[in-house]
Amino acid sequence: MKKVILILLSGMLFFSNTYAQKYFGKTYTPTQTVDQFYDIADVSKGYTVMGKTELDKGFRSLEKTQEKIIELAKKKGADGIIFTMEEEVFATTSSGSGTVSKKKENKATAFSNSTTTDLKEKKIRATFIKYK
Secondary structure (H helix, E strand, O other): OHHHHHHHHHHHHHHHHHOOOEEEEOOOOOOOOOEEEOOHHHOOOOEEEEEEEEEOOOOOOHHHHHHHHHHHHHHHOOOEEEEEEEEEEEEEEEEEEEEEEEEEOOEEEEEEEEEEEEEEEEEEEEEEEEEO
């Protein structure tokens, strides 16, 4: 029985952290519709930035993540969202090898090989806007 409770609590903690959205900004009366933009230049109306949210690792589907951000924007009272997606390098790995061949006396040939790889993490950023 204790194992079942422990498993359920662990699962709830995992799912709550996976989709936890942090929001920094103002809150207004909830809205029913939210305009979506993918470039700041596409916003033709005057607006003020009311807040921002960011999601990094932990999202499984970009569409579901986008829906969750839209729902959060509606709850916070946003009129529009400006979406951006970025990749950030959070670590770099390096590996290498080398060989030395000595075919003739007093002569050696050396070969080396090295590979460097950037480890990247996708982040979705959303700026919530309120029309003037």
